[in-house]
Amino acid sequence: MVLRAKEMKDTNHRSSILESKTFILIFEKASTRTKVSFEVGIRHLGGHYVFMTPKESQLGRSEPLKDTARVLSRYADGLIVRTFGQAKLEELSKYSSIPIINALTDEYHPCQVMSDLLTIYERTPDFKDLVIAWVGDGNNMANSWINAAAYFPFQLKMAFPRGYTPGEDLLERALQMGARISVTSDPVEAVRGAHYINTDVWASMGREQEQNTREEVFKGFTLNEKLLTMADKKVKVLHCLPAHRGQEITDQVIEGEWSIVWDQAENRLHMQKAILEWIVAPE
Numbered sequence: 001m002v003l004r005a006k007e008m009k010d011t012n013h014r015s016s017i018l019e020s021k022t023f024i025l026i027f028e029k030a031s032t033r034t035k036v037s038f039e040v041g042i043r044h045l046g047g048h049y050v051f052m053t054p055k056e057s058q059l060g061r062s063e064p065l066k067d068t069a070r071v072l073s074r075y076a077d078g079l080i081v082r083t084f085g086q087a088k089l090e091e092l093s094k095y096s097s098i099p100i101i102n103a104l105t106d107e108y109h110p111c112q113v114m115s116d117l118l119t120i121y122e123r124t125p126d127f128k129d130l131v132i133a134w135v136g137d138g139n140n141m142a143n144s145w146i147n148a149a150a151y152f153p154f155q156l157k158m159a160f161p162r163g164y165t166p167g168e169d170l171l172e173r174a175l176q177m178g179a180r181i182s183v184t185s186d187p188v189e190a191v192r193g194a195h196y197i198n199t200d201v202w203a204s205m206g207r208e209q210e211q212n213t214r215e216e217v218f219k220g221f222t223l224n225e226k227l228l229t230m231a232d233k234k235v236k237v238l239h240c241l242p243a244h245r246g247q248e249i250t251d252q253v254i255e256g257e258w259s260i261v262w263d264q265a266e267n268r269l270h271m272q273k274a275i276l277e278w279i280v281a282p283e
């Protein structure tokens with residue numbers, strides 16, 4: 001799918017593969033990139049979309065998810081869902097008869113990591129000798145990177161503060177599948193020799209009330225120029241955005257020569273198109 005997304009990017013791909021198909025976006029959390037890249041991507045492929053939030057739908061008035069899933073399945077060809085707990089997405093999936101795309105849950109952000117793989121692939125097509133670092137929270141992005149490491153041959157070096165590590169089960173499963181992942185609480189150790197370094201906000205959506213505590217806990221986890229000197233000379237930095245400058249990343253780094261975050265954001269569009277095409281016409 002990464003290769004298909006790259007091809008779509010290179011050819012400024014348009015098609016009518018989604019003609020007369022409608023996707024419903026259900027977003028319980030804010031979004032700029034994911035929402036807009038899916039909406040634009042659907043249009044590039046000739047389809048239609050409906051955007052829903054709890055505020056103006058019965059979701060916000062406690063209509064059960066299982067009822068929503070069964071009704072929407074009769075109107076549309078797919079759901080694109082951003083919500084809180086993964087269990088909510090799975091409940092929707094259980095009761096719907098149309099495909100569901102995870103557009104971010106508290107636990108995972110798979111579409112983002114798939115497009116991040118495209119961003120890396122464009123610069124380093126061979127993942128075999130690649131060292132990718134994660135510096136930050138053991139959040140949805142970290143979890144999806146762990147899942148990616150189970151399928152791609154790069155080495156993943158992760159640094160989290162103690163108590164903010166991802167679930168043991170997830171890590172164990174990836175390691176059993178052959179992932180090469182190491183975990184430390186020392187950011188310097190994680191970035192040593194890294195070709196790409198990833199970070200993300202310290203307090204994800206839904207955890208804003210922990211912001212102050214987390215600013216204390218995550219001291220030393222800022223991607224700054226000094227930390228980057230420990231990495232490979234040509235290191236590049238990824239951030240899924242939105243970024244909090246001065247916290248997980250400095251303004252100098254995000255605006256500097258290391259940063260590939262704008263290509264990374266652009267690639268959301270190309271990857272969403274590859275995902276949508278695969279859903280309606282799996283190879």
Ligand code: CP
Nearest residue numbers: 031032033034240241
């Ligand atoms: N990276 C990402 O998912 O951004 P949005 O929250 O703006 O969709």
Ligand code: NVA
Nearest residue numbers: 139200204205240241
């Ligand atoms: N970890 C972040 C990602 C935002 C795209 C969050 O869940 O808020």
